[in-house]
Amino acid sequence: MWDFLLQGFEVALTPLNLGLAFIGALLGTLFGALPGIGPINGIAILMPLAYTLGLPAESALILLAGIYTGAEYGGRISSILLNVPGDAGAVMTTLDGHPLAKKGLAGPALGLSAVSSFIGATIAIVGLTLFAPLLAAFAVNFGPAEYFALMVFAFSSLSVMMGKDPIKTLIGAVLGVMLATVGVDSGTGVMRFTGGMPELYDGIDFVVLVIGMFAISEILLMLEHDLTKGGGMAPVGRVMVSMKEVMFCKGAILRSSLIGFVIGVLPGTGASVAGAVSYTTEKRISDREGTFGHGDMRGLAAPEAANNASAAGSFVPMLTLGIPGSGTTAILLGALMLYNITPGPMLFTEQPRVAGGLIASLYIGNVMLLLLNLPLAGLFARVLTVPRWALVPGIALLAFVGVYQLHSDLMAIFLMLAIGVLGYVLRKFGFSLAPIVLGFVLGELMEENLRRALAMSGGDVAVLFQSTLAIGLWCAAVAVVVVPLVVSGWKRRRASA
Amino acid sequence: MTRLGDRLLGMILLVLAAVYAASTTQMEVPFSYDPLGPKGFPFVLAALLVVLAVVLLLRPALGEPWPRGVLLAKRGVLLAKVVAVLVVLTLYALAFSSLGYLLSSALAIFALAWLFNAGSLKALVCAVAMALGSYALFVYALDISLPVGQLFGGR
Incomplete structure (x- = not known):
């Protein structure tokens, strides 16, 4: 069952x-380090380039996955030095990372966080290797009804876990699914929501959507950030890590790695949730002297181990079920679809080069990242001084060239700009963009499976609730929403009693 | 502010759901192999959006101010800048194939850098260096073809 790994290393070890x-590890760390540009923007911007360079599917995926995992490493740098999270996964890293830097311990903080990132990622990659083929073998039995229920579960766990506002998360997902219904209906050839524009007959192009949503709206959003005014950068010093520090944090690192992996595997939830859950858990377990938040090494190690673990974990549902585990893997899924590869339970048997190559490259990339991030963290920190006026034109260039490479017509670029404005407005209304992308990626699959299930039953809706597996998934979907409500209600009652 | 933002959003979403549903009813479906057809799923989505929008309209306010992260006094300036950036990007799109990559990019970089407070000299240096550098990277290192520009005899 694990033959794919050997084959994967053959693929991943080609020059x-x-x-x-x-390159992925390097660029990823850079993207992660730059505040405002996280893995999702970096991948969105580079995806069309990887495609037009004519790279084979597995190579493109290796590059993009490298950026993803690299960005989870890089996000810590500006969290520690500037108190500004480099990406969403590194928000919790600021809480103890920056106080450490203020105490003059920036070097050890960068070193320790690199090592915890490495351990977290390693544990999760091993988990991915062991767990993914089993899940794939199990998922072969999924029929359309089970897939539909699974996607409903993905959306309900997404709404609970992601963002502060579950209603807006769900609205975002619905809007994403709606965007996916634009274009010719594959079942009947009926035009849907195209407004008579021939450019929309094939639906809204994924690359155009993603670049508009993430690159263009980010440019607009950057207009209001003025980060240079914040406290100023702490001196880096020598980046080092001692065995004693790592041993001091070993419990925090191991627990957080497991938490991160599990949260990564859950469809729809990503690094930011993993960081938050692991930090609060670790604070509850270890914070006896109230040192968390004032520069406790464990409070730094926990979220870093967790966000890297969740990145690797989120590949599990993406590779085995075709359901992305995070916003970023939703984009990777879309990138695979550009190559006409639809991830799912058959991926490991039909495309072992892609699945195995990716997993093997995660092992290799992880070692590269550790080696890059220990001695060179100071160099990456320099990137933080790149001014916004140089960064923004760079993003714009990459966005335009990327879209132009795939569609050399003006309409595509205007559509990208329009989607960028939409993304900007939604963000101003307090939406996060990941649910929209997830909705867009899953929308077509969801409708297809629903219609297929109903076609088999002759229109009887009961088919959706017939198998034990489907019922289980529906129950899980409901439980994910209800259980936290009950628990918080119970806690409130206990607190007031 | 939060209530106002959510109310406005709720209204917009209701209108959107109505337009979406209306557009769905107008589809003509000659035949369909499956019982649901191309209309069923969109109707479900529209209904779902209505429910969510109503919840948004009725629920009590959450703590986030709206619009997020903007000082009241600076809102006018910000809006002007957002519009300016969009105008620059639109002109860049229009000029991309007619003026060619090098010239249109240099102009766009200059304008964007200037809008992000670079100062004229820095913006100029940035525009020349980044346009040439990226052209070299794309065309020579990555072998990507970019528009030369009708002005310079390209297509």
Whole structure:
């Protein structure tokens, strides 16, 4: 069952793919370090380039996955030095990371966080290797009804876990699914919501949507950030880590790695949730002297181990079920679909080069990332001084060239700009963009499976609730929403009693 | 402010759901192999959006101010800048194939850098260096073809 790994290493160890893994790790750390540009923006911007360069599917995926995992490493740098999270996964890293830097311990903080990132990622990659083929073998039995229920579960766990506002998360997901219904209906050839525009007959292009949503709206959003005014950068010093520090944090690192992996596997929830859950858990377990939030090494190690673990964990549902485990893997899924590869339970048997190559490259990339991030963290920290006026034109260039490469017509670029404005307005209304992308990616699959299930039953809705597996998934979907409500209600009652 | 933002949003979403549903009813479906057809799923989505919008309209306010993260006094300036950036990007799109990559990019970079408070000299240096550098990277290192520009005899 694990033959794919050997084959995967054969793929990942070719010079081209090694080089791409390295470039991915390097660019990913850079993207992660830059405040405002996280893995999701970085991948969105580079996806069309990877495609037009004519890279084979597995190589493109290795590059993009390298950026994803690299960004989870890089996000810590500006969290620690500037108190500004480099990406969403590193929000919790600021809480103890920056106080450490203020105490003059920036070097050890960067070192320790690199090691915890490495341990977290390693545990999760091993988990991915062991767990993914089993899940895939199990998921082969999924029929359309089970898939539909699974996607409903993905959306309900998404709404609970992601963002502060579950209603807006759900609205975002519905809007994403609606965007996915634009274009020719594959079942009947009926035009839907195209407004008579021939450019929309094939639906809204994924690349155009993603670049508009993430690159263009980010440019607009950057207009109001003025980060240079914040406290100023702490001096880096020598980046080092001692065995004693790692041993002091070993409990925090191991627990957080497991939490991160599990949260990553849950469809729809990503690094930011993993960081938050692991930090609060660790605070409850270890914070006896009230040192958390004032520069406790464990409070730094926990979220870093967790966000890296969740990145690797989120590949599990993406590779085995075709359901992305995070906003970023939703984009990777879309990238695979550009290559006409639809991830799902058959991926490990039909495309072992892609599945195995990706997993093997995660092992290799993780080692590269540790080696890059220990000695070179000071160099990456320099990136933080890149002014916004140089960064923004760079993003704009990459966005335009990317879309132009795939569609050399003006309409695509205007559509990208329009979607960018939409994304900006939604963000101003307090939406996060990941649910929208997830909705867009899953929307078509969801409708297809629903219609297929109903076609088999002759229109009887009961087919959706017939198998034990489907019922289980529906129950899980309801439980994810109800249980936290009950628990918080119970806690409130106990607190007031 | 939060209530106002959510109310406004709720109204917009209700209108959107109505338009979406109306557009769904107008589809003509000659035949369908499956019982649901191309209309069923969109109707479910529209209904779901209505429910969510109503919840948004009726629920008590959450703590976040709206619009998020903007000082009241600076809102006018910000809006002007957002519009300016969009105008620059639109002009960039229009000029991309007619003026060619190099010239249109240099102009767009200059304008964007200037809008992000670079100062004229820095913006100029940035525009020239980044346009040439990225052209070299894309065309020579990555072998991507970029528009030369009708002005310079390209297509």
